[in-house]
Amino acid sequence: MAALRKYPDELRERAIREVRTTGRPIAHVAKDLGIHKEALRGWVCQAGVDRGERGDRLTTAELDELQQLRRDVAELRRANEVLKAASVFSAQEIDRSRTRPSR
Known part of the structure; x- marks a missing residue:
């Protein structure tokens, strides 16, 4: 905005x-x-x-581009954090399935 x-x-x-x-x-x-x-x-x-x-x-166009790139970086960092959390969760689930006793 x-x-x-x-x-x-x-x-x-x-x-x-x-x-x-x-x-x-x-x-x-x-x-x-x-x-x-x-x-x-x-x-x-x-x-x-x-x-x-x-x-x-910097020119106005360069300032606008810099601002957009900073927004993009912030969004990518947030996405990366979500992926890291999902990776940890997935690894924990795999580890739990390996350690469960067989029926």
Whole structure:
């Protein structure tokens, strides 16, 4: 389930565009639009990464892929634990059937 966003995508795009085109300080644009300045700073930075202007962070697509891979790993680990438990149970059942006296 995706997290709810506090600000609409349209507002994010408008704010990023305004910072990039006008050259105004992020804090001023943020104040004018009613956005927290650190939120806008992060959006502008991520937009630069996504455009290939910065190489010090992962792109949005890479972050999405990483998040999906982490979910997949967690699911596989849970499945592995279930299989381990089933294996132990099965081995115990086989051991019990070998040690039962014959009738």
